[in-house]
Amino acid sequence: MLSSNISFQNDILKIEQLSKAYNNTKVLDIQQLTISKGESFGLVGNNGAGKTTLFRLVLDLITSTTGSVLSNGINVKGSELWKAYTGSYLDEGFLIDFLTPEEYFKFVASLNKMSDGDLNLFYERFNDFFNDEIIGKKKYIRDLSKGNQKKVGIAAAMMTHPAILILDEPFTNLDPSSQIRLKQMLKQEQEENEVTMLISSHDLNHVTEVSKRIVVLERGAVVHDINTTDQTLRDLEDYFAAQINH
Amino acid sequence: MIKDLFVIEWKRSLRSSLWQRNVFLNIILGIFILYFVFVFLLLGLFIDRVIGEALEIEGVDVIKAFGSWLLYYLVVDLLFRFLIQKMPEMSAKPFLLLPISRKKLSSVVLLQTMLSFLNLFPLIIVIPFFINVYSSFPGVSAFPWLLSVIAMLVAVNLKTFLLKRWLVERTWLVAVAFGVLILLGIGDYFKVVPVRDLSSFIFALPIDYPAISILFILVPVLLFYYNVIEMSSRLTLEGTTKKADKGISTEKFEGLRKYGKIGELILLEISLIFRNKRTKTVLYLIPLFLLYGFFFYPNPMYKESYGWLTFVGVFISGGFMMSYGQFLVAWEGSYFDAILTKNINFEEYFKAKYLILAIPTVISFILTTPYVLMGKHLLLINLATFIYNLGVSIYIYLFLAAYNTKKVELSQGHMMNYQGVGAKHFLIIIPVMGLPILVVAPFSFFGMHVTGLVIIAVLGILGILFRPFILRKIAAFFIERKYALAEGFRQAS
Known part of the structure; x- marks a missing residue:
């Protein structure tokens, strides 16, 4: 696949002086954040902390007020190079809902010049995750349940074994078995393909399990940046519990 | 209670997002609507003279000539409504959980559809025409004729819903029907299929035999009751939400992938x-x-x-x-x-x-x-x-x-x-x-x-x-x- 032909810098994503303001209210303000190749990066924070805003900036879906995001050394703004090696799923806006899942996968596969063989491997890989509810149902994506829509979006993002994978709240709306399966697959991607993974979640349990590094955002700023240990989950729970008493 | 339902419907149309647009667009739309009202009104005011002069006939024959086109009008109207009219069930959805009987609810939403533009426009033609030719009607047949024509217009409105329910969005049928209609029209023109004669005959009945107009009026009444029965049996949340449509397979275009x-x-x-x-x-x-x-x-x-x-x-x-x-x-x-x-x-x-x-x-x-x-x-x-x-x-x-x-x-x-x-x-x-x-x-x-x-x-x-x-x-x-x-x-x- 395309991403395998590109040589990647060690600091695959560099965020510098990045800020985003709406009507003079800053919703995101990050001085410096570097994510290295193969890192699994978990983003946590309460609603409005700026998680989705950060992801949208990395995907060049919104313009930053100041600063820039460098993907493999190139500013994502105005560049289209990153699209070849970045897989992402933030919300339903990433799905083409009047296609069947198969048509959608085929569309994405063909945009990335994947062969039919590659596509079959993909179906094998996701067979458990889809749990016979997605393929061959002759249903449009718009007629699937929320959980199944999410599965389609995540699978399409992971389809090409992208060098960078960005998922916003991937565990919500999934049933427990699918959550477990997804965690397995994410770990597998890290081990086998050295994927650089950016995941946000409200579920501290899941996110600490799949991420080696956790960043806590609060009102747009990085307040904690830690490597995951056995202690991390409890620390995070204490941190968020303390927020209530404010 | 029925009054409340009408009030809600009234508010719904007043507060419809249709009006929440910029003034410019509303003015343009307003001009469009006025233009159509004007054109239809002119048509209604002068159609008796146009028919009279074109065919060199007068009096009751003008009315019969007018009637010869009504069947075409009603069929075209039906086809257009099939395309553009929404099923009334949709507006009943928010009331399903309230303690109102299904029959009553169905009747109310059906009655509400009578007030739509589509039903008022033909009246702008028919009523001025009627006033112009009123004196030409023989005996007491004037009002029976008018009631019969209006009954048919109302019937088309009600028939649309039944058709839509039977044919479920199979819009291509409308194209087929239009095709058949054009063929019939050509046949009529060359005097092979006497569609106009049939139409003229039907709408002359209430003039020749005023009592027959009761049969005409019976048509929309029966359709109304049939609609109410049909509708109340289907008035569930499941029935009103859009069913997943099968859509159109794009397989025949798959070859495009080559490019x-x-x-x-x-x-x-x-x-x-x-x-x-x-x-x-x-x-x-x-x-x-x-x-x-x-x-x-x-x-x-x-x-x-x-x-x-x-x-x-x-x-x-x-x-x-x-x-x-x-x-x-x-x-x-x-x-x-x-x-x-x-x-x-x-x-x-x-x-x-x-x-x-x-x-x-x-x-x-x-x-x-x-x-x-x-x-x-x-x-x-x-x-x-x-x-x-x-x-x-x-x-x-x-x-x-x-x-x-x-x-x-x-x-x-x-x-x-x-x-x-x-x-x-x-x-x-x-x-x-x-x-x-x-x-x-x-x-x-x-x-x-x-x-x-x-x-x-x-x-x-x-x-x-x-x-x-x-x-x-x-x-x-x-x-x-x-x-x-x-x-x-x-x-x-």
Whole structure:
């Protein structure tokens, strides 16, 4: 696949002086954040902390007020190079809902010049995750349940074994078995393909399990940046519990 | 309680998002509606004289001649309603959980449909006609006749719902029915199938035998009760939510995949058009554009005004562009983030978009070549404007599509739907239509219309030749606009 032909810098994503303001209210303000190749990066924070805003900036879906995001050394703004090696799923806006899942996968596969063989491997890989509810149902994506829509979006993002994978709240709306399966697959991607993974979640349990590094955002700023240990989950729970008493 | 339901319906139409648009658009719509009311009223006021003079008949024969066309009218009305009228069940949905009997609820929403525009328009013709010819009715037959005609108009309204329920959105049947109707019309013209005689006979019955009008009135009454029974048995949340439609398989277009990303993008657009209500209604409008020439080309009044004829020409082959092209990006509003993040580059994206607008334009041009039978100069006009559309208009639409930041709700079909439409969509007509007229009209004034037409064709050819360059410019412009578009599309409409 395309991403395998590109040589990647060690600091695959560099965020510098990045800020985003709406009507003079800053919703995101990050001085410096570097994510290295193969890192699994978990983003946590309460609603409005700026998680989705950060992801949208990395995907060049919104313009930053100041600063820039460098993907493999190139500013994502105005560049289209990153699209070849970045897989992402933030919300339903990433799905083409009047296609069947198969048509959608085929569309994405063909945009990335994947062969039919590659596509079959993909179906094998996701067979458990889809749990016979997605393929061959002759249903449009718009007629699937929320959980199944999410599965389609995540699978399409992971389809090409992208060098960078960005998922916003991937565990919500999934049933427990699918959550477990997804965690397995994410770990597998890290081990086998050295994927650089950016995941946000409200579920501290899941996110600490799949991420080696956790960043806590609060009102747009990085307040904690830690490597995951056995202690991390409890620390995070204490941190968020303390927020209530404010 | 029934009064409350009517009050709610009244509030619903007053507060409908239809009015929450900018003033300009409301004024334009208002003018449209007034124009139609005016035209229909004129028709109603003078139709008796028109019929009388054309057929050289008077008195009761005029009424019978009027009646001979009613059957056609009612059938066409039924077909149009089939396309544009919404099922009344939809408006009953919020009341399902309230303690109102199903029968009562069904009756109320059915009665509400009687107040729609579609039912009031024919009255604007029928009632003035009736007043004009009132004195010609023999004996006591005047009101029985009027009641019979109105009963039939009401019956069509009620019949629409039954038809829609039986045929479940199989819209292609309407096309078949229109075809059959045209054949019947031709047969009628050559006196093979006496449709008009039948119609005349039916609507003469209440004149000759006034008591028969009771049978006419019975038709809508029975249809009403039948509708109420049908509806109340289906009035469940499940029944009112839209069932998953089977849509249209795009398998026969699979071959497009051979052409790489551009083919893939065109295939996507075909699915977009055929699987969503709103985009499908755009397709239904195309025949109207193709036939537009019939209104102007044969008219001796416009014979020498080439500026005006050019305008018509731009319309004929550019109909698809005009109704689809302006929303080219907005159609994709609901999945725009996918377009921006998947591996698509914008030059390819716009190459695909160019073809999406160009192919139907070419087809429209080919379909309208028979206009040549009405005059060779018409082919010249159609050809010049066709080339102009391909080489100039198309880019204007592509360019302006990048300004359309309001997402179009794809699932909301039916005509006269203006969601996502702004004043600029009307202003666009000025550059697209105005330029060719400005070029052709002065030349035509000096009798050199051919030179004028050649100039717009040359403009078009230049546009086609410089396509790669222009598309690259549009793509570059689009990259700057994409944030504003994505932002706009993300907002709920």
